[in-house]
Amino acid sequence: MSSRLYAFISVAILGLLVCTASPDARGPAALTRGDLRWLGRVTFGVDAATVAAYRRLGREKFLDEQLRSPAADAGDLAKSISTLSIAQQSAQTRVRWVRSEQQRINGLPAEDAKQQARMAINQAGNQALYETARRHLMRALQSPSQLREQMTWFWMNHFSVFSGKANVRWTLAEYEDQAVRPHALGSFRDLVMATLTSPAMLEYLDNAQSAAGRINENYARELMELHTLGVSGGPSGSRYTQQDVQELARVLTGAGINPNENTPRLPPQLQPLYIRRGLFEFNPQRHDNGEKTILGTKIHGKGFDEIDEAVTMLCRQPATARFISARVAEYFVADEPPRALVDRMARTFEKTDGSIAAVLRTMFLDKDFMKALDAPEQKLPKFKDPMQFVVSSLRLAYEGKTLTNYHPAVNWLQQLGEPLYGRVTPDGYPLTEPAWTSSGQLVRRFEIARAIGSGNAGLFNAEDNSPGPATGFPLLTSRFYYDSIEPALGVKTRQTLDKTSSQQEWNTILLASPDWMQR
Amino acid sequence: MTFTRRDILKLAFAGAAHPLLPVRGIVSQVFAAPGAADAKFLLVFLRGGYDAANVVIPVGSDFYYESRPTIAIARPDSANPLAALPLGSDASSAWGLHPALKDTMLPLWQKGQLAFVPFAGTEDLTRSHFETQDSVETGMPVESHGEKTPAPHSYGSGFLNRLAAALDGAAAPVAFTDGLPTVMTGSVVVPNVSLKGTGRPGFDDRQMALLAGMYAGTRFEPLIAEGFDLRKTVAQQDQMMAAGTMGEMQAANRNAITARGFELEARRMAGLMKDKFNVAFIDVGGWDTHVNQGGPQGQLATLLTSLGQGLAAFAEQMGSAWSRTVVVVISEFGRTFRENGTRGTDHGHGTVYWVLGGALHGGRFAGEQVDVAARTLNQNRDWPVMTEYRAMLGGIFKRMYSLDSTRLDRVFPNTLPADLDLI
Numbered sequence: 001m002s003s004r005l006y007a008f009i010s011v012a013i014l015g016l017l018v019c020t021a022s023p024d025a026r027g028p029a030a031l032t033r034g035d036l037r038w039l040g041r042v043t044f045g046v047d048a049a050t051v052a053a054y055r056r057l058g059r060e061k062f063l064d065e066q067l068r069s070p071a072a073d074a075g076d077l078a079k080s081i082s083t084l085s086i087a088q089q090s091a092q093t094r095v096r097w098v099r100s101e102q103q104r105i106n107g108l109p110a111e112d113a114k115q116q117a118r119m120a121i122n123q124a125g126n127q128a129l130y131e132t133a134r135r136h137l138m139r140a141l142q143s144p145s146q147l148r149e150q151m152t153w154f155w156m157n158h159f160s161v162f163s164g165k166a167n168v169r170w171t172l173a174e175y176e177d178q179a180v181r182p183h184a185l186g187s188f189r190d191l192v193m194a195t196l197t198s199p200a201m202l203e204y205l206d207n208a209q210s211a212a213g214r215i216n217e218n219y220a221r222e223l224m225e226l227h228t229l230g231v232s233g234g235p236s237g238s239r240y241t242q243q244d245v246q247e248l249a250r251v252l253t254g255a256g257i258n259p260n261e262n263t264p265r266l267p268p269q270l271q272p273l274y275i276r277r278g279l280f281e282f283n284p285q286r287h288d289n290g291e292k293t294i295l296g297t298k299i300h301g302k303g304f305d306e307i308d309e310a311v312t313m314l315c316r317q318p319a320t321a322r323f324i325s326a327r328v329a330e331y332f333v334a335d336e337p338p339r340a341l342v343d344r345m346a347r348t349f350e351k352t353d354g355s356i357a358a359v360l361r362t363m364f365l366d367k368d369f370m371k372a373l374d375a376p377e378q379k380l381p382k383f384k385d386p387m388q389f390v391v392s393s394l395r396l397a398y399e400g401k402t403l404t405n406y407h408p409a410v411n412w413l414q415q416l417g418e419p420l421y422g423r424v425t426p427d428g429y430p431l432t433e434p435a436w437t438s439s440g441q442l443v444r445r446f447e448i449a450r451a452i453g454s455g456n457a458g459l460f461n462a463e464d465n466s467p468g469p470a471t472g473f474p475l476l477t478s479r480f481y482y483d484s485i486e487p488a489l490g491v492k493t494r495q496t497l498d499k500t501s502s503q504q505e506w507n508t509i510l511l512a513s514p515d516w517m518q519r
Numbered sequence: 520m521t522f523t524r525r526d527i528l529k530l531a532f533a534g535a536a537h538p539l540l541p542v543r544g545i546v547s548q549v550f551a552a553p554g555a556a557d558a559k560f561l562l563v564f565l566r567g568g569y570d571a572a573n574v575v576i577p578v579g580s581d582f583y584y585e586s587r588p589t590i591a592i593a594r595p596d597s598a599n600p601l602a603a604l605p606l607g608s609d610a611s612s613a614w615g616l617h618p619a620l621k622d623t624m625l626p627l628w629q630k631g632q633l634a635f636v637p638f639a640g641t642e643d644l645t646r647s648h649f650e651t652q653d654s655v656e657t658g659m660p661v662e663s664h665g666e667k668t669p670a671p672h673s674y675g676s677g678f679l680n681r682l683a684a685a686l687d688g689a690a691a692p693v694a695f696t697d698g699l700p701t702v703m704t705g706s707v708v709v710p711n712v713s714l715k716g717t718g719r720p721g722f723d724d725r726q727m728a729l730l731a732g733m734y735a736g737t738r739f740e741p742l743i744a745e746g747f748d749l750r751k752t753v754a755q756q757d758q759m760m761a762a763g764t765m766g767e768m769q770a771a772n773r774n775a776i777t778a779r780g781f782e783l784e785a786r787r788m789a790g791l792m793k794d795k796f797n798v799a800f801i802d803v804g805g806w807d808t809h810v811n812q813g814g815p816q817g818q819l820a821t822l823l824t825s826l827g828q829g830l831a832a833f834a835e836q837m838g839s840a841w842s843r844t845v846v847v848v849i850s851e852f853g854r855t856f857r858e859n860g861t862r863g864t865d866h867g868h869g870t871v872y873w874v875l876g877g878a879l880h881g882g883r884f885a886g887e888q889v890d891v892a893a894r895t896l897n898q899n900r901d902w903p904v905m906t907e908y909r910a911m912l913g914g915i916f917k918r919m920y921s922l923d924s925t926r927l928d929r930v931f932p933n934t935l936p937a938d939l940d941l942i
Contacts, residue, residue: 118810162649417698424649438699439746440711442739446730496733512730514737
């Protein structure tokens, strides 16, 4: 059977079109190849709703709407997120519960009971972690604020924390929802400060353990090397020394976590310097209040304000503007983005004092970038990372349907080597192609393409995988396909699609095609 | 305080070294072992930092029993099935083996096909899983903290990839993992396949031809061919194992059919390594036993049973190729010598590496040793490191492949290989 026939059947079933089921009959204002590729970068993957909005607004307004999108979730998405337990309970409540449970366990006489109680803690922790991943995927799939969701993933990766370390999984939901996502399109400096005052980051990079006289410089180093300036001597042009790292570590002392109800007793002169916000605490008694020098600038002892001052200074370094611009371009534009484009983005970064939205606007409306996307052969190709591959495939296959079971998607990301919150090292996942194209990973992508294309993945089951309503396989041969995907497919992919023997196989081949692997 | 090698040697000369075993220097010797073209190497990484002191147990040390009131393994006692197994000619030997390894690793030890390298590990003292795993897999010298400009993290290439490069065309590397682990990343293209799956049916030949055809002429073409090839081989292997048609496996048929978990993975690994691959990697997780790790039974014992079964099955399944095979089992660090407040152990330093092989000079302890006592602990906390992993592996690679110093330096820059006379 040919794909034309599938198209006909699917369209007839859907009742969308009556007499234009031929693949050659495109919609009235079919988007150009350049439009579609551009949309494929701004979003996690083009779907019919995106195309409709783009038709209505045009490129510039579409982008501005994305850049202005509110952090609040829209409609149904907000409703489903509010039912998650992570949305109903604060990190503070969770952390306190774990601590009290652990104390209770220590007092239990029987080994069995202890074991059971520990397993219960572990299960609750895994549930919190799963729900955080679930919420992330729900937004990536359904949110109209696609650029905000992409930037949330990007910054979660840039300011990466590992859920397996210590108690990170208990505070992870807030880290993403309250520190990173609200600032994803805002001021870079605010974003750094938000991560800096997050329990997840303070714990992951050990700053919670650092205090005057007992310095742990782990976070200070990564704050410079990975979060702001880029590695010393590297392409961002950053120059800092081990001494600068140590001095920054002194500035950061006192920023930590306090899960207790009580606040520490402080001498009267230190009390005004004490800060507490949820689990975050700045304890002036743990702070080294002496004078420091970072990158040649003196910072006088004044408690938490030193941190503010140091971070502002780091964010205003030209190296930071270049480093962040290059990372963003690496994610959206190409593994090796054009130098001139990165320079233009960096200038915007400096001019706007680190406005993320302004930098993105410079990039997405860059004439050279847009021209490269228009070319018949992609001039600036970008291979989808596992997250982009899984999300774009699900968006295409199940637009308008709400998944009920996110475990398969969470597992696919794991199998492809990019699990959410699963990067052990603080450098985040690589943003370039070679990390995702091992032979095992490529074949695994094909298997995932088949799982999605054949409708057997259990995505509409209950979360315990008990069977849900029968949904059958997706019908990818849709009007949307002929309007928005088919025109850009290569000859080999078209030929292969014509050789398939069922709709499921056709779906699999499309999602496994080299064209679909590119953004 | 930290122990330097010099300190340890001083202790050794002062008579503190283990009385039963000679102190082996790490000065490399001249030897003439021909580099076996068909040599096979498997690295097994126990992720999480396994508690070496409860696996290869210093049963001769009173300090061990004082330090571990609830989790210690009893001294060898043939009447007690939960006691440690003596790793010497008599019950008075200084080391014992965890009883969970009785049917799997003890026989290999007795055949001289298993050696332990105690007080082994890295120079990395962060005691952080990720930093230490990463630095081990990268296989570069630990950055010195005295430098003016902090060295960037080298998340670049891994030492097994560099080994494959140093062996030129002779290497056929593979990682039995979902993604490509750091140790295998680098300039050589390394295929990877996880053998954990239940062997779900893959694509049929027609579908594979369709998929591969779509990628003809792209940069992914060879990778996809390789990926499918590997899947096919794995599937064939599984069929053969299920049907019991593998010649050398006849005796182990029942095992093969009932094999579960790591044992099944290990048998599949052996099948693939016999025919296709000669430099391989697999990792096994779950060793981070902070809480309730158990003694002769429990959490750690369960992990060991499975690991032992897997390694023994691997040795068996390799058949005649086992005599040309070397397996090294490592972990990022050892654990605290004293048990903690939750009947477990915390992140430590020195560990015990295992070296296995059909032609090994095993059944013994290799590398420098020191008495197990409070005064010889590193930072009064954990075991010191006397055999550095790069030196040890460098020595093994040198013997296995007759690598000259230039090539060895490409694998482990600035490292003097330690010749532990294991092969």
